[in-house]
Amino acid sequence: MSKLTGRVALITGASKGMGKSHATIYAKYGANLILVDLDESVHEVAADIQKQYGVEVLAQVCDVTDPQAMRLIADKGMQRFGKLNALVCNAGVCRFARFLDSSDAELDLHINVNIKGAWHTARAVLPHMIESGGGAVVVMSSITGDMTADPGEVAYALSKSALIGFTKALAVEMAPYNIRVNAICPGFVLTPMADQVARQVNPDDPESVLVELAKAIPMKRLARPDEIGELSAFLASEESSYINGAQIVIDGASSITETVSVGI
Template structure:
């Protein structure tokens, strides 16, 4: 029996990047999946996983839209009877100089990254409370709470907020046998990282990704499925005595004091 056999997992932002990696790993461990995304690309992943024998439900929903999330949760309950695991992963990143950033770009990060996680947890949590069981995994970042680069103020603001959100939820709902933990990835080879590289150097985005890798002690970006393995551990009962934690997965990128000393 795989460690997520018979567990029902609700994963947002599952169509690409880290969310897609998480979904594939959860499928590997035999979870029943509710894949939630704003993009219809999610159907392609669902078809791929179903072809491998996985039980997959797709819901097109926007994490900024409470009603669409409620609809997704309702359908998940109708199909599977419950939700055991929530991976609140949907997120966005748009670089911008702080003094030049428009309010709507700031609010874009707040609406999707902070309010989106809030909305998703609020939609799923009542079902977990009813069952006196649940594991919640929230995708934060090393950015904001630990490190930051120029142009990331809005993103850093939103992702660091998720750390406080995780810890507060963990304390409040521990008595309901609900655990809440955060994943804090460094750079992962995803469309988001590629977008950051494109915004940083439109003429040669690949050079930006190469420089990212050089600053990481392991000299590479993560594969999304490596983050998925951590998410699967936190979503499973293997992590049964963990709650309110920040789990850094960054290839050591937050360790060096300098990229030049000692080289």
């Protein structure tokens, strides 16, 4: 029996990138899935995963910024599977803008999707998780904000650092219900979001941005999405049964180095 066999996980932002990786890894370990995304391609992802791993997958086009919509999909998942054991708050956005040039709309986007999205999703799922006897929540934060930052990341850093406080406070509140809440803090990962960031920084040569990013990481490469998915599956399983309220960094040691030019 695999470590997630018989469990049911709801994953947001599941159509691509890290969300798709979470879904694939969870299915590999036997979990049935509820996949949520704004993109219609989430249905194709669900069909592919179901065919490859033989698990049951419910896909839903849904906006995490809409609390009523999130309640409806959580209710639908509970009706379909009879339980909810894991939640991955993965849906997120990143838009670069210098602080003095940024707009209220850019700030609101990060708050609404990254912070309120996690809030609304957890509010929708946790009552069902309590009813199911407990489970695990994985919040996708970042090293950006709480540990590091680059110019142009103020709104993103604000939103991702807020998720650390959200994780810690929620972990304390949910512990009596046998629910653990942990945050994953990745560095740069080879995902469509990383490509988007690279295009924002250098529209004419985005690949060069990714190359320079890799050079600045001690391991000399960006993370693969599956490496994040494996950590997430571990946190959702009983293998991590006493890990609660933690922020786990997975960044190839990129947040340790002081500079890329000083040192012997």
